[in-house]
Amino acid sequence: MEIFGEILQVGFFAAVLRIATPLILATLGEMFTERGGVLNLGIEGIMLLAAMTGFTAAYFSGSLWLGILAAMLTGALAGLLMGVLTVTLGLSQHVSGIGTTLLCTGLAFFFYRLIFGQPSLPPNIEAFKTVPLPLLSAIPILGPILFNQFALVYGALLLVPLAALVLYDTPWGLNLRAVGENPRAADAAGVSVSRVRYQGLMLSGMLMGAGGAFLSMAQFNAFTFGVISGRGWVCIALVVFGQWSPWKCLGGALLFGFVDALQLRLQASGVIDIPYQLFLMLPFVLTIVLMALVSRSARPPAALLQPFRKEER
């Protein structure tokens, strides 16, 4: 058991937070659009494409924040596409999302190859550095875990209360929830169902984009084809686990971050002598187990997956 003593140290918990950050961002994004009644299965592709565009923008402009902006813009555009397909045309949200993922994945690969060719050394950037917060980072234990992180980590953590505020305490949040539960009621109250759903999708795309960019610009300093490798799909599960509530989604992301960080440390420690791929498998197995535990009692937004057509008799 001394192995756990070695692992469960300050650096480990800082890593948990770091690994959880892109998941927090993308999960909150997915939560918003689902609250409005639209499942965005484009998430995996959007994160990948945004990781690519963000990285590329940063590579050529030299500005990381410009990269983040580009990534969020990419996400918003993909959200717009999802909106055209699922809101305006009322197509199957499942297949539209898979289509968006395939398209975004293809575009990410295509443009990366077009722009960078096939160099022997993959291009990289000067990635985000941690920003220790004055005074706070000096607090023992908590300081290095919470307050010596990337700016995006702080951003993601602050986003959770902000998301709760927006969802529960603003007119837009109320309209979004109404649209996701009973679009006909929202429509009768004068809310434009399609506008709110578009907004939800674009917001979700932006957050997914930021999550993807975190991976290629903070966690790592380069874009690779496998940079997302299933994290997007995990976020879909985390929204269910988080019961469509911002704080519980944060909990889910942290739990996943914990398991992922743990398997990485175990892998590196070499204490347990099994192929490393089994460790990689662990977070996915955990996600399915969690889904099996919570899905029975989960209560998704009532209008999730339902297209809304006004003049239907």
Added chain:
Amino acid sequence: MRGMSKSFGSVHANRDVDLILYPGDVLGLLGENGAGKTTLMNMLFGTYAPDSGTIEIDGRPADISSSADALELGVGMVHQHFHLVPTLSVLDNLMIGRPGAGGRLDRTSAGKRLSEIGQRFGLELPPDAMVSDLAVGEQQRLEIVKALFRDARILILDEPTAVLTPLETEALFTALRAMAGDGLGVIFISHKLYEVKAITNRVVVLRLGRVTATIDDTTDTTERDLAELMCGHEIVPPEKPPQEPGDVLLELEGVATAGGSGVALRELSLDVRAGEIVGVAGVSGNGQLELAELIAGIQPLTGGDLRITGELVLYPEPRSIQELGVGRIPEDRLSTGLIGSLPLSDSMVLPRVHAPPFSRYGVLSHSRIRHFVETQIERFRIQTAGPHIRTGTLSGGNLQKALLARELAFEPVVVLAAQPTRGLDVGAMQFVHERFLELRGQGGAVLLISEDLEELFLLSDRLAVMYEGRIVEVLPIEEATVQRVGLLMAGVEDAA
């Protein structure tokens, strides 16, 4: 509103309709099912775009292309099916689509307005209660408050009393009078004559999408006059020869169900005999749906005995029920009965496709299926281009005919019918009624669950009244009066 027209496909829902509403009016909009009342009001409320016609409010032309426009112009509507979000509180439901204060929701001032309106019109509501916890009458009150909350000066109520007990209806009328007294204009849609007579001061009658009469003073009008205007002819009740009921075909003895999200049945007992139509009356949501689902084999039985043609059914399942000779007409024909996106032929063999003649050893016989469906189309004169037509494109009446044809084709001994004429026009309704009487004449039994009291009185030999998951009384039709049944529906114990 002038010259309003609207058609759906080839159906003309409204043709050249004029309607005028004055402040302080309670205007009755009267018509049979399918006469175009709801369509007309949906155009005023911006849900449907009219094909032609103009709307003026306060003498100014109003361009209403969405509910938001309508609300802006002071038009509020209470739909037949409530437009509420059950997972939100009363207060939050009021604030949907409203601007906030400083980017936040302003719950304090909304709460103030809620109690203000509540006191003024006698429409009090608990602000923090979840809508899903409210009784049906309270939900309707919330719908009205929602309109008043947004300063509606024209209030449309679509069949508001369908879900209310007589007592609640009285309370609603009091509130409506208070609103009219306040200078609001109220449009009251109904096909219930006595209610229209009781509450309105003016009446517009619609038939087949056209205005057939406008009565500016209802004091001297009788219900009989209204009925004639509504139907264009005197209502001829269907012929129902007296006959002695035979053996018990369907018997429920102290049955109970778990309920789940709906109402649980408790200690429910009822029997239906051969050659008899037994009606089930009740305010919606008192277990009628659950009763229908239990007999259809969808709800598990948790207590008591269910017997069909004398045979004890321990675990009701759709197939075993069907094999015992029960035909089932579910409440919602397109979502529970048929499959809108598949061809009519698929919908019409759905419950029997697993067995001969439609399939053998798991392989379908398309020719037998087609032959069967074509025969039924012919027999019931279902208007469709053929068995290959997508089910969902048929009209409501033809859908119901298809469903009836399917369930009657294999000579059932008992037919369970839940709301079988809801939303049908007069012709289709008569057709359905005739089939039930025919079956009764042949010694079959019908259990008719309906929210339409007129229909129940017209067809039933005995009338059972449901309240909170139980049958509180079974009356021979000769002893049943609207008043007595109304009281029973409201849960008032029978004193007679």
Added chain:
Amino acid sequence: MIRPRLETRETTPTWLRLALPLFAIAATLLICAGLVALAGADVLTAYRHLLLSAVSSRFDFVETLVKATPIAFTGLAVAVAFRAKFWNIGAEGQLLAGAMAAAFIGGRAGLPAWSLVPLMLAGGMAAGAAWALLPAMLKTRYKVDDVVTTLLLNFIMFYLMMALVDGPWKDPLSGYPDSPDIRMEAEFPILLAGTRLHLGVLLALLAAPLSWFLMSRTTLGFNIRAVGENPKAARYAGIKIPMVITATAAVSGALAGLAGVSEVGGIHFQVMAGLSPGYGYTGIVIATLALLHPLGVLPASFFFAVIITGAEAMSRATGVPVFLADVFQGVALICMLIAILFTRYRIRIQRFEAR
């Protein structure tokens, strides 16, 4: 004033079912032409390579057939599953499961030679079905969303396979993370000497009409459609939904498993990391393009085999990144999804007087 309005079609004419995929492909080619131009290549030259190089000779044609085989299987798997609205995005993982079973059985020294191929087929189908039954059970028992589970199970199966071929199942001779070769007798017979046209191609050609028979001529197929289109009405009619979902998953998984068996028995003779470059996902595109009709899967899978092999030739000749094939799949799926609207609706131009 004139405005377009969607009107529900009473039926979908057959010519429309055939024309819509062609329209979708035409639109896709048009959209992707923009990317080709962006890559600085001449669109016509690039498209000539993309569309023709895979069919320009008898050898290329056969190779394209071979390439079309696994995606025809996954396309069928998806076409069956989606009919029941069982969102099986897991054909990829089920393919790997089938491949591993085939590679394992094909390498057993103790089995009689004649039994190898039949056992590989049976084992691969069983393994694929089993891997699909897991999400089906999670869906029917625990109400777990099938999209998420099937997707995640793809990753799990991939890592599981890699753990095995990098560990206990590693080929001691090659030194790479791949499994030992199957026995010579387990290799699929070649149907046309001098080519790679193997038994799997024939099986795919047979699987399509069989799937069609299942879907449109049997009660199971009827029930699958009923459950997919209206589960409430299906249940009311006495159809047991969990059983139908389970059967659908088993059939779908078995078909996807066959894709893996065919790749192992006919092409690779072992399992390794690059066994499936996303064949499971391509299956979704193919099934959609075929309007979920099993017979339509055959031409659709052939077309995508043309695009996938053609993209490589195009890339070599013009420098347009080979990933155009991936973009093409995404665009085609989306275009087809839009085109499917016209099977349900027609556009009516409606005139009415201005207000």
